[in-house]
Amino acid sequence: MQVLKFGGTSVGSTQAIEQVCSIIASYKRKGRMAVVVSAMSGVTDKLIAAGQQAGQGQEQYRTILQEIENRHLEAIRGLFPITVQSSLLSQVKKQLNQLESLCDGIFQVGELSRRSLDKLMSFGELLSSWIVAEKLKQMGLPAGWKDSRELISTDAQFGHALVDFEVTDHQVTSFFQHQPSEYVILPGFIASGPDKETTTLGRGGSDYTAAIVAAAMDASVLEIWTDVSGMMTADPRLVPQAIAIPRISYEEAMELSHFGAKVIYPPTIQPVMNRRIPIWIKNTFAPDDYGTLIQDNGEKPFPVTGISGIQKIALLTLEGSGMVGIPGFSKRLFDALLREKVNVILITQSSSEHSITTGVHESDMLKAKAAIDSEFAQEIHDKRIEPLLVERDLAIVAVVGDNMKNYHGLSGKLFGALGRNAINVRAIAQGSTEKNISAVINKADVKKALNVIHEVFFESETRQVNVFVAGTGNVGGKLLEQLQSQQSYLLQELGLQVRIMGIANSRKMRFSETGIHLDNWKADLEAGHEMDLTQFAQRVRDMNLRNSVFVDNTASDEVAGLYSTFLQHGISVVTCNKIACSSEYANYKKLKDLARKFNASFLFETNVGAGLPVINTLNDLVRSGDKVNTIEAVLSGSLNFVFNNFVNGANFRKVVKAAQDEGYTEPDPRIDLSGKDVMRKILILARESGAVLEMKDIVNHSFLPDEALHAKDVNAFYEQLDVHAAHFQQLLQNASDKGERLKFVARYHNGEASVGLQSVGREHPFYQLEGKDNIVLFTTSRYAEQPLIVKGAGAGADVTASGIFADIIRTVR
Missing domain, CATH: 3.30.2130.10 (VC0802-like)
Known part of the structure; x- marks a missing residue:
């Protein structure tokens, strides 16, 4: 004998009931079958609501009863030919009239007792199971209907009655011994107490009804038909990548169901486990799916089921x-x-x-x-x-x-x-x-x-990285472009699925629970909400996603001020914004400490040298026990471009303007030419080497005249460059007379740091530095005779974006 149980969603509509009957019919010539049926989905909740309304003296219960009646009458009209509907509708109306009388009585008394509630809830299963039985008969199958209250005996603990298995097993076996029908349809969930009053087996009790019958009859299999293809490795509503578990032991199934897996009701397993009857969980709406087979333990591919x-x-x-x-x-x-x-x-x-x-x-x-x-x-x-x-x-x-x-x-x-x-x-x-x-x-x-x-x-072969991007200008745009082009490579070669969950610029912000498609991110962002930095940060925290990374492509003080909040919530921070790491030492150290405390990454490789591995190289030296003695560097691609082109009598003003037009300087070139940006960079390197330094400790040997540095605006600044043209020509001439070239050099040595314009000879590594390249020389205890040199392009949106890209990958590798 086989026992099949169909849940509420399996009989939740006319189409679903037809599917159930089709599945049952497919078992023809496979032996006798008991079919346990739940109430139509949502009906039990409506019955409880109607009882509560009636018990509180509120006449709205009549509206709920009308909804229940309409649903069942519509099922009859949709399932059966009009020629047979009259008698069927009459039978259903008879049951519904009894239900209405019960609710009227509760309304008159003004109290909903547990006894009355059990009686009330029984109507859902009684109606749905009778409809299924009649449909099978109409299909020509030898089907009969049996009231489960005549088979399953319990104590009088209404709402969650305890089964008397000795009496129940006798009644079940005796009934089936004398039952000629090949298919017996039973309402789940309901039973009867010592005085034959209706009791219920608790929510999910239809599963339990099926298990009780299966154990009593020593069935070959108990099949639980529901709306999912078996037990999953996790709740798919919370973990979309959850997969079906093909085989699972009784003990594992009991543990999972006890801890919230709703596919099977926990007490269901015990009766059939004692008889070692397999339980097969199947999907009514995908009957060809394998589902999950619960039986004695077998080999499993994972240590965790x-x-x-x-x-x-x-x-x-x-x-x-x-x-x-x-x-x-x-x-x-x-x-x-x-x-x-x-x-x-x-x-x-x-x-x-x-x-x-x-x-x-x-x-x-x-x-x-x-x-x-x-x-x-x-x-x-x-x-x-x-x-x-x-x-x-x-x-x-x-x-x-x-x-x-x-x-x-x-x-x-x-x-x-x-x-x-x-x-x-x-x-x-x-x-x-x-x-x-x-x-x-x-x-x-x-x-x-x-x-x-x-x-x-x-998912040992795949890890998911959830990225939130602030700043979509030159660098941010290139980063998103690179992430889009590398998505397939990252997934196939590194097992990384990088999802952009939020994007923001100074005007707009956009979030997505499933990830923003990078082929259309600009339009998506424009359709987003007005940018609000506080709300942006709150939404990132509220989404509370694993492996979260916040990427700052801005030069904003306000955005940098969010880092500590993100790190405290375990959200890694990747940034090309130098403000945080060059702020007060206490703030820099706080961010580093928070990253360690909350197991988050705080990565800022692009603060120095754009995409060059300057900070990572320095970190490797320090972590391996090397002592940094001296750092010498050309750290401004903008300044290097300027002085590489300021040769052979060139006009300094024109060279600076050309650098601005090419995008090598900030809109206000004084930010670059003042040396402040280079001061920030050497400060960051000094701190990463172990020094406790503040910005005010760095000596700046400025080459700009005060009138140019403090001009009221950019136009006035350029006028001052013309006024002081002779000053710049003299600097160039002094270097040329010695056969040297001008370079803006940053230096850290024995706890002291400085920046300034220097002339370097042919023998110096800086002499041949061309274009907008950067170069860093590390002289350490291990690299004492010849410094360790890192050299390459130190400016440009593409290389900066690639450095940020690499830091994002480092957060999870």
């Missing part, structure tokens, strides 16, 4: 020195919870016996606290223990797998992944069987945590 979670959890912690070494505290604690019928989901106790922590549903939190504080009132009064500590807005995530015990370091892998994504773990529990590791976290982090864990255990 699935992950799940329960939200709306509260932690109760009883602690105090008076508990240490004193027996009986645990018993009294759990007895107090038992008296209030509070279900304990998780337990953990410190080895010092100083505290006991339990996890309960938030709905039970207040009565649990009252019960425990009352139980230990004397000890609390004597200050031997503290009043119960209650924490709410929490959730439990659970990692489940029979095979976990055979893998070393699995817990470390789990908690390491959570830590790297700034997910704080409040409590941990692991059973001695090592089939389950549970962690209590903040409720706001559930989606992020499930995705992080799923990535670690099921």
Whole structure:
């Protein structure tokens, strides 16, 4: 014998019921079959709502009953020929009239008892199962209908009755021994108590009904037909990349269903597990999909079978020195919870016996606290223990797998992944069987945590990087262009899926829960909201995505001011904006410390040398124990371009204007020519080498006359360059007379730093530096005789964007 159960969505519409009947018909000549049917999707909730409205004396219950009636009558009209509809509609109306009478009685009394509620809820399954049975008969199949209340006996615990298996097994086997119908349709969820009053088996009880029948008849298989293709490695609504689990053990399925996997009702598994009857979870709307087969354990490709979670959890912690070494505290604690019928989901106790922590549903939190504080009132009064500590807005995530015990370091892998994504773990529990590791976290982090864990255990070949970009000018635009062109390469060669989740410029901001398509980002951004920096930062935090990276392509003080907020939320920061790292040393150190504390990356390679590996090279030297003695560098591509073209009597003003026109300088060239930008760069390098320096400590040997440097605007600045043309020609002439070239050089040596214009001879590495190239010389303990040289293009949107691109990849590698 086979037992099939169809859930509410499987019979939720005319088309769905026809699909169910088609599936049942396909089993023809495969032996006898019991089919358990749930109420149409949403009907049970409407029945409860109608009862509550009636119990509160509100006549709106009649509207709800009318909606229920319309839905079932429409199903009859859609499923059957008009020639047979009259008698069928009459039968359904008869049931609906009884339902209406029950609600009228509740309305008159003004009270909805648990007994009445069970009776009320039974109508959903009674109606849907009868309709399915009649449809099968109309299709010519030998089908019969049986009221499950005549088969399943329970106690009188209305709402969640306990099954009397001895009586139930006898009634089920006796019925099927004398039942001639090949197909027997049964309403799920409902049963009867000792006085034959209607009881229910709890929400999800239709699964349980099917398991009870399957166990009693020692069925060959129990099939649970639902709207998903089996149990998934995680909830696909929270983890879109979740995959179906083809095979799973009874124990694993019980663990996952207990911790929130809603595909199967937890008590369902026990009766069939005792008889070793396989459970097959199938998709009504994709019947050819394999689904999930639950049976004795087999070989699995992963150590973890699935992950799940329960939200709306509260932690109760009883602690105090008076508990240490004193027996009986645990018993009294759990007895107090038992008296209030509070279900304990998780337990953990410190080895010092100083505290006991339990996890309960938030709905039970207040009565649990009252019960425990009352139980230990004397000890609390004597200050031997503290009043119960209650924490709410929490959730439990659970990692489940029979095979976990055979893998070393699995817990470390789990908690390491959570830590790297700034997910704080409040409590941990692991059973001695090592089939389950549970962690209590903040409720706001559930989606992020499930995705992080799923990535670690099921997506080892692919990691997702979620990027938020501020600044879409020359550098930002090139970065997005490069990311688009390299998407396939990153995925295929590095296993990285880089998603742009948010873009902003000075005018607009745009976010997407699924990622912004880079082939149309400009139009998407223009259609976005008005830019608000505070709201932008809040949205980045609220999205709370794993492996999040904020990219700053601006030169904004305000944007740089957001870094600490992002780092504190575990969001990595990649920036070409030099303001933060060249600000007060205390702020620079704070950002570095926050990155370490919250396991986030703070990367700013492009602060010095654009795409050149200057800072990474310096970091490698320092980390490996080398001591930096001297740094000499040409760090301004703009200034190098200017002085490489200021030769052979050229006009200095024209050279500077040409550099501005080519985009090598800022709109105000004084920003470059003043040396302030180079001061920032040598300050950053000095700090990265270990020096504690401020901007004011750097000596600037400016070559600009004060009148030019402090001109009222750019036009006035250019006029002053003409006025002082002889000054610039003299600088050039002095260098030429010695056979040398002018270079704007930054230098750090033994804790002191300076910048200024110098002339260098042919033997110097700077002499041959052309175009807008940068060069850095590191003289260290290991590179004492010949400095380590990093040289190449140090300016330009393309190379700067490529440096940012590389830093984004470093955040996850």
